[in-house]
Amino acid sequence: MCAMTSDTPHVTLDSLDVLWFQVAGTICNLTCQHCFISCSPTNKTFGFLSLETVxxxxxxxxxxxxxxxxxxxGEPFLNPALVPMLERTLEFGPVTVLTNGTVLKDEWLRRLRAASETSKYSxxxxxxxxxxxxxxxxxxRGERTFDRALQGIRKLCEFGFLPIITMTQTWDDSENEAVLSQFRQVLRGVGNERPRxxxxxxxxxxxxxxxxxxYDEFERITSEMMDGFDQSQLLCSYSRVVTDRGVAVCPILLDSPDALLGATLEEAAExxxxxxxxxxxxxxFGSICTNPSTKRQEHG
Amino acid sequence: MMSREDSPPRREVFALFGGIYSNAPALRAAIGDALQQNATRFYCLGDLGAFGPHPDRVFPLLHEYNIETVQGNYDDSIGNGLNDCQCGYTDPRDNHFAQISYDYTLSKTSEPNRRWMRDLPKEIRFECAGLRFLLCHGSPRRTNEFLWESTTSTAFLDRLADDYEADVILATHTGLHWQRELSDGRLFVNVGVLGRPANDGQCCVWYTLLTIEWDHDTAPQLTVKFRPVHYDHERLAAEMRSEGLPDEFVQTILTGWWTTCMEVLPAKERLRGKF
Structure with missing residues (x-):
């Protein structure tokens, strides 16, 4: 929920380093119980992006x-234009796709392998x-999704990719090391020799x-909390999201009425x-959405 | 008196050394190679300590050859006695090894050398042949920003060149050398590092020679050469062992493959390595 007060700090867009595409809108083949934008096969709050928009x-x-x-x-690979979009984007810069790994097809991965080898970007x-x-x-995440996602990882590895596995923490901090260790073992079992x-x-x-x-009401950022805080840790200071309904501030807040900022990147710079x-x-947590290779470091 | 038209072509050769990581023998070998290549100016882009043995052995070489040096994140940390190297790893294994290296370097760096590092500039700027040069550690905007070849768009580098008013940007920090031509004849170069091999299965390390040639009626010509440096890496490995540094570090020196701090590598760079 949005709870704006006179003490609510504002963050400026310092530099547009990262551009997101909400390429499948809120449409997903899965209905995960923890999805922060409640994606599902029937949630059409946001729709697919077209190749022209990208x-x-x-x-x-x-x-x-x-x-x-x-x-x-949503699940990006549900968008039938995803592969050509990724091929085109690799001509401009590095690309990351967030997927649940359950719908990958050999034909798509073969094309993407070729595009990846041709591009100077990752x-x-x-x-x-x-x-x-x-x-x-x-x-x-739903019945049998663990096995299906593991098969997706196996496929990605067979095509020469090194996927990054992300897990939303639903366990205690003290279990982190054990979970990571077990995960590495499981991933090696499906041919992922270098788990990330x-x-x-x-x-x-x-x-x-x-x-x-x-969130409780007290779980809000105040002006005092921003005093001395490096705002470049926050995604909204260096990123925007292209959706089929305009440009939004970040991929997490899509459902919030104030998240859509304008029709173009220029308009969404407020x-x-x-x-x-x-x-x-x-x-x-800082920079939770970006990859470790470009995670924004404090200090420096 | 010679007229402007008669003035002879001019030439400068810059030797650019990236992260030294306490690898004094490699720095000595690189200086020797650069002298043979007729280098006219020497620069170091920071991160003097880390990874290797006996950090204080690097400083006399920098002073002896008047090597102008930029402050790296490691130099800022060691100089100011911070708790870590500011590389920002989150993987527990990477943090484990980074901390061993940091604690060793902090305890073995003398107070005068720490003071010297504390006062190093964050950037060096100058003009040569009408071109504006900017030397930094990670990126012009942030000492500890990683600019990897495969995750840095050309549009972004053009923006940095615009915002920081530079024609040639020189950086290090990632450990891997690469270059990119930018718009309007501008250039970005990651000069590589002397501290450890480039994760390519070779035991040599790398530095950069940048040659600028110009005369009165032609635009300056820039030539970048990445130079491999061969040095007594087996002796360095033996010294690392006798100092009790982790075998994982020693193996990198002996095999040319990185074994630690892999978390920050993007897919393309990671796939080129063994681990």
Missing amino acids: ESALLESVAHGVKEYYFTG LEFRVSIDGPDAERNDPI LKILPRIRIGAEAERTNG EFPLAHGACYTCYQ
């Missing part, structure tokens, strides 16, 4: 000096699995707010109020 945003992004591009949804796949076994994963793992915090909005609990509970999580 092309137009890519051309606009050059003048802004965008450093890298991310594709998310094509990263980030596959979401929420634990090293079906017992942890399936109650959240990233733990994500839960974002307690959307479906997750109903599964567990949402500052944003950190009035949401999810902003509090971003403040605590």
Whole structure:
């Protein structure tokens, strides 16, 4: 929920380093219990992006000096134009696709392997699995999704990719090391010899707010908290999201009425109020959406 | 008196050394090679300590050859006695090895050398042949920003060149050398590092020779050469062992493959390595 007060700090867009594409809108073949924008096969709050929209945003992004591009949804591979979009984007810069890994086809991966080899830029796949076994994963992501996602990882490895596995933490901090260790073993079992793992915090909005609990009123960023804080840790200071309904501030807050900022990147450059509970999580963990290779470091 | 038209072509050769990581023998060999290549100016882009043995052995070489040096994140940390190297790893294994290396370097760097590092500039700027040069550690905007070849768009580098008013940007920090031509004849070069091999299965390390040639009626010509440096890496490995540094570090020196701090590598760079 948005809870703007006179004490709510605002964040300016310092530099548009990262451009996201909400390429599958809120449409997904899965209905994960913790999805912060409640994606499902029937949630059409946001729809698919067209190749033309992506092309137009890519051309606009050059003048802004965008450093890298991310594709998310929903499940990006449900969009029939995804493969040509990724091929085209690799001509502009590095690309990361966030997928649940359950719908990958050999034909697509063959084309993407070729595009990746031709490009000077990296094509990263980030596959979401929420634990090293079906017992942890399936109650959240759906029956048999653990096995299906593992097969997706096997396929990605067979095509020469090195996927980054992201897991939303639904266990205690003290279990992290054991979970990572078990995960590495499981991944080696499907041919992923060099596991790359990233733990994500839960974002307690959307479906997750109903599964567990949402944010308390006190879980908001205040002006005092921003005093001395490096605002470049927050995604909204260096990123925007292209959706079929305009450009939004970040991929997490899509359902918030104030998230859509304008029709173009230029229009969406305005500052944003950190009035949401999810902003509090971003403040605590910093750069949760970007890859480790471009994670923004403090200090420096 | 010679007229402007008669003035002879001019030439400068810059030797650019990236992260030294306490590898004094490699720095000595690189200086020797650069002298043979007729280098006229020497620069170091920071990260003097880390990874290798006996950090204080690097400083006399920098002073002896008047090597102008930029402050790296490691130099900032060691100079100011911070708790870590500011590389920002999150993988527990990477953090484990980074901390061993950091604690060793902090305890073995003398107070005068720490003071010297503390006062190093974050960037060096100058003009040559009418071109504006900017030397930094990670990126012009952030000392510890990783600019990997495969995750840095040309549009972004053009923006940096615009925003920081530079025709040639020279950086290091990632450990891998690469270059990119930018718009309007501008150039970005990651000069590589002397501290450890380039994760390519070779034991040599790398530095950059940048040659600028110009005269009164032609635009300056820039030539970048990445130079491999062969040095007594087996002796360095033996010294690392006798100092009790992790075998994982020693193996990198002996095999040319990185074994630690892999988390930050993008897919393309990671796939080129063995681990």
